[in-house]
Amino acid sequence: MSVNILTVRGVERRFDATLALQATDLDVAENDFITILGPSGCGKSTLLRIVAGLDQPTAGEVQLDGRRISGPGADRGMVFQSYTLFPWLTVLDNVCFGLRERGLPRAQQLDIAHGFLAKVGLKGFANHYPKQLSGGMQQRTALARALANDPRMLLMDEPFGALDHQTRELMQELLLGIWEAERKTVLFVTHDIDEAVFMGSRVVVMSARPGRIKLDRVVPLAHPRHYSIKTTAAFTELKAALTEAVRTEVLAAQAQSA
C-alpha cells in the first residue's frame, strides 16, 4: 500500500439547516483512481468541491500531502461538468492558462500544451475557439488544460455527464489510457455505475442526504483495461453489487423528497 496523499477527516457541510454531507473520512493513496457514486443531491459534488477548495467544510478538514487545504490551488486540477473553457482564448491558450500564470517562458508553455493536445487527440485544433468545438472536444481540452498544470491530483465532477453515450465511452477510454500512462491520482464523481467500475481502481458509494460513505470497494480488474472488459464476469458482478447499493440510496432519496 502506498502513502496517502489526500486525507479527508470528519468533513461535514451544512447549508443553513440542511446537512448536505455528514462527517466523512476518506483516504486517497498515490496513483489511486477513486470513483464516487451516489444519487443526485447526496453531496458527492460537495465533497469534491471541498477537496478542490471551492467550498469550505463546516467541520473537519482536508489535507493534501499533510498540509491543510484552505482554498483552491494549482496542485488540484479540476474538470467540471459544465463547459468551462475560456471562450476568448484559443484551445492552445486555454491549455497554456495555468502555465502562463506560473510565469513559464512562452516556448516552454507551447511545448507542454502541444504535447497534451496531442495526447487528447486535438492536434489540429490548437487555434480553434471553444465555441467551434463539440462538447466532447471541449471536455478533452479541459482535461488537457488541467493535466498541463501537472497537478498532484485531478478532480473530475461528472466531466462526461453532458455528453452523448458514444462520446462518453470514447472519453472514458481516452482518460483511462492517459491515467494508465501518467498515473495521476484521480477523484472522479459520477452517477454512471458502468463508468465508475470501468474507470476506478476504487469505487466509493455515498448514501442519500445527508451524504456519507456507505460502501468502499476495490475494483478487481487489471490494467490496461480494454472496453471489452465491461462484459466480463468480474465486471458485471461488481456492477450488480453497486447497482443494488445505489438503488437503495436512490429510493431513500426519493422517499425523503416525497
Next chain:
Amino acid sequence: MKPLVPVAPGARIALGVSFFVLFVAVWSAATFSGFVNPLFLADPWAMVKSGYTLLAEMGFAGDVGMTVWRVLGGFVIAAVLALPLGVLMGAYKPIEAFFEPFVSFARYLPASAFIPLLILWAGIGEAQKLAVIFIGSFFQLVLMIAVTVGNTRRDLVEAAYTLGVSDRGLIRRVLIPGAAPEIAETLRMVLGWAWTYVIVAELIGASSGIGHMITDSQALLATDQIIFGIIVIGLIGLVSDLMFKAANRSFFPWAQLGR
C-alpha cells in the same frame, strides 16, 4: 413572416434603405405640395441647397469638427475614468457597495440641468462642453461596466482558481477579457447618448458647433439649415456607430461565434 426567423442580408439592406426612401417621400409630398408652410418645414431640396451654402460659404465643416471633437473629448475622459472604477466595482463587492448608491443617484441627474452651473464654474469655453458630456456619460458607463464585470460566469472563475490564478490574475485574465465585448458594446451605446448631450450644451452659450449653428438658424427662421444640421448629426452618429460595431467585431472575433 415567422417570429425570430432571420432575414437574408440583401433583403435586410433593401428594407433598411426603403424606410429612408419612404421617409423622404412623405417629407417631399408634404412640403412640395404646399401642404406645410415652408416657414415651419423646408422641403428636401431647399435643405440640400442650404447645406451646400453652409459648407461652402459659411464654414460649417469647422462647426462639425468642433462638435465631433467635444463629443470624443468628453467621452474619452469619461471612459478612461469609468473603466477602472467600473471594473473594481464589478470585482470587489465592498467597493461596489460604497459607490453604487451614489452612482445610481447621479446617473438620473440630467446632464443638461447642470449647464447653468457649469457655465458659472467653467465659463462658456470648452471645459464646460466637455463637462456636460462627462456628466452625461460617466455615471452610466460606471454602472453598466460594473454590472457586466459582476456577471462573469462563476464556473469560469472557479476553473481559473483551480488552475492557480491569483486574485489580481483573475481580474486581469478572466474578468476583464470575458467582459470586454460587452463593455465595448456599452461604450458604443453611451457614445450615442453623448451626441445628444453635446447639442444641448451647444444650444446654450456656444460660439461654434452644430448646436450653435442650429440656434443661429432659429433666429433667422432658417428651417432648411436646422434640418440640415439635424441630419448631419444623425449621419455622423450612424457612421460612428457602424465603425464602432466593425471595430468590436474585429477585436473580439470569439464573441461573434455561435450567434
